[in-house]
Amino acid sequence: MLLLWLLLLLPLLAMLWQQRPSWLILLRHQVAWRVLAWEAACQQRKLEQSTLRVGQSQQQALTWCLKRAQSPYCLPRGITDMSTFRNQLPLTKTSQVQQEESKEELLPPASPQYHGEASLQATLLGLVTLNKAYPEVLTPGSSACVTPPSPWPGSVPWLRHALGRVSPLGAKDPRTLLLEALMFPGLRALEARTAVELLDVFVGLEADGKELAEAIASGKLGTPLPSRAAELQEALEQGPRGVMALNLWPEQPQGSYLLPPGVPFIELLPFKEGTQEEATSTLLLTDVQREEEYELVLTDHAGLTRCRLGDVVQVVGAYNQCPVVRFTRRLGQTLSVRGEVTDENTFSAALAQAVGQWPGAKLLDYACVESGILDSCDGSAPHYEVFMELRGLRNLSEENRDKLDHCLQEVSPHYKSLRRRGSVGPVKVHLVGPGSFRVLREALAAYPSSSFPPEMPRVLRLSHLAQLLRKRVIS
Template sequence: MLLLWLLLLLLLPLPLLAMHWQQRSRGARPCWLISLQHRVAWGLLGWAAVWQQRKLERSTLNVAQSQQQALRWCLKKAQGSCCLPRENTDVSTFQNHLPLTQTSHTQEKESEEKLLPSTLPQYHGDAPLQATLLGLITLNKAYPEALAPGSTACVTPASPWPCSVPWLGHALGRVSPVGAKDARTLLLEALISPGLRVLEARTAVELLDVFVGLEADGEELAEAIAAGSLGRLLPTRAAELQEALQQGPRGLALRLWPKLQVVVTLDSGGQAEAVAALRVLWCQGLAFFSPAYAASGGVMALNLWPEQPQGSYLLPPGVPFIELLPIKEGTQEEAASTLLLTDAQKEEDYELVLTDSASLTRCRLGDVVQVAGTYNQCPVVRFTCRLGQTLSVRGEVTDETVFSAALAQAVGQWPGAKLLDHVCVESSILDSCDGSAPHYEVFVELRGLRNLSEENRDKLDHCLQDASPQYKSLRLRGSVGPAKVHLVGPGSFRVLREALAACSSSVWPPEMPRVLRLRRLVQLLQKRVLS
């Protein structure tokens, strides 16, 4: 590790020199300097990735030993008092002495004055660095020209790469200004670079917001490009932007950047619908890649297989210390005990339990994974749902996966409609006074449909009944009322996400909720209902 950082320090002057040339004149940067810094950066990156790959191989071939080491590290670094020996505690003693704690969703209850901060810890360890180094190498192998100088742009202030090394990104040829935090400037930099091969955004929902905003503000952005707001007059590129926008959203990314190959975003909870909308509309024909899965505040799993579209991730045996809690389908009953990574069974579902030195508790996160296979001795999983996003107004259990599938089926029956985003609310949150039975309130943002007929609204309830026998039984008895669907205007969910991000201590990256439990947030959407 020390050798790696020494090499990083040796490389540091090259990108700084390049930045100096860039500040003097964007068009006068010497080609030899760009080529040199790119070659040296890739040489260093390749060496570091080989080192991380070997380290990952060792740890995944000796999972029991690796997990014991991870536990000892957590105990040794634990903040505050610790009731267990920091050096000699084995896994069994640890499990017997520390009870499971569940991430409380009571903090999601309404506060009239403010949003209560999240208390989830931020997880660390080798996973962020491994995900970044191995992800860059994997991406370059899958798309050999994707990371050539000037071929990559990030259009959000935060990067999808879990370990931030800004100057290394510049050395690898990103067109985004180093340290830029203004989303408009980042988008303009990308728009004036027609040779892009890789488009980055922290998460898919944020990239969705970028494209929706691009359509809304396209004329203003074109005028800024033509007027030279970034230091160069580019009327031809501005005209290309206007022409691309006039042809509609479908395939817009490839019209703007004909060489574009792949979209990189960081996968986390609630991103699936945004990815689906981007694939169908703006990013049609492009591959998507996520270097890792981030859940509840940190990197939980690594993506070593970009060619698999369903999102298979490796659960590494390092820090944080991971346990698996078996769950029963359709319930949230607690199992008798947790399992270690080596005990995971294929096709079984488990809830993640994490322990980190920042908060020495065995925390049930609510993130559910299904084991799809193994990598050496470690499970390869798919993230399926989040228990905290379950709907229940009469004791039924309608989880995130079931509801999303029913909604997708219903939207498929709405002529011309494409689903961009949605959230659900249990009617008790709204304190309805109309005397109706408890029910689901659903807010959707669509493309291609400006009004919802009653017939279309009813289709969601029918699809829910088909998907959930328990829900259907309650509906037939009248214990649960029909789901109510509200269509909100464009940009409504961007406003919602801005309100969520306003909570300064919210987890990173921001997971997109599918069930809202704060009336204040629901009211933001109610004000934007179109029909």
């Protein structure tokens, strides 16, 4: 009851103290963190209990999904048995789910009860973990909202005032929000609605940093701040540093993520690289083996589909009885013009090797297309085409362009064999202008069956998306 009263009073106190002296701002911040730490400790105990009793927790999650199922393809009413569910409901792929959803009317909004609790737990534990690893990030006035309706942390809205977010709220364009945020000398963290939008912000900051610094120096939004502009320019020259994802172990160099036993209901499909046969039997969280790879299968109550996401994870550890995983690849992101299979990992490794041989170049983003999608064979052998956005280089010599094809032959013997026989032509490399991939993501989000945030494919299968990048080629 005491916690409830504090939660009710904090928004009022935040409004009353908004224009108060700095000592009151610090007091508000300390009170907020004490309440947050107390509630986070409760959520930590819940996490410990659920991860120690994984089988029971997963059964509760599945029962919750089945009772609140909104899909017309539901199991017979009253069935909550896990074996019956897995035997009678077939596995589906993301593309199949999107096609079915595009034919159906929009479903009513999901009940926030279970998801709200999970969101609260993730928000609180995430904030506490981030504060332990990087305490300077969440000091008063150190974070800023840089996308127009950013709900984070949505489940505890009073925090956005109590923790002293520096940028003003309101429906403004991201560039203006970013410019206003950069004027604050204590800025340490940028907040966005989705990771994809945050990536666009950082890409834009790298591309337009000099222009933004000049706007701050000249006082475009008010008082000229030449010293702050100099600080910004110096930071940009040092290059990007820091954490781009949040998990329970943000200090680790490679992201590791806990798979919780709640909603959505999680299954794992064994994955073996290079095998033609697909596994048909899934495993539960307690059945997986360390170092093995699995494809994620999720079930939610909104669609009640056992959906194969196409994301492959490797089990790298355990948290109580729950697996800790690392994302390794995405299925379906493969290139094939002569029956070969060049997956995302193979191509990205070759591309990173090639970019390392281009003086001054830094890869910002890229996408691949099979030549048949663009009808660009022109009598030559089928080949791959790659569109990339670079920083530090606006033109490539033919010698440097050829390095990507040589690197790809080094990492893929099958591709090398096809190239030597002339069955596959050399990779064609195109540089696109700044902001091209932001435009591509906007086009993906506008697609009728697209998810939100839209998945960024490395291999484009639709001609109009490939043509969108082709129109933005600068070299």
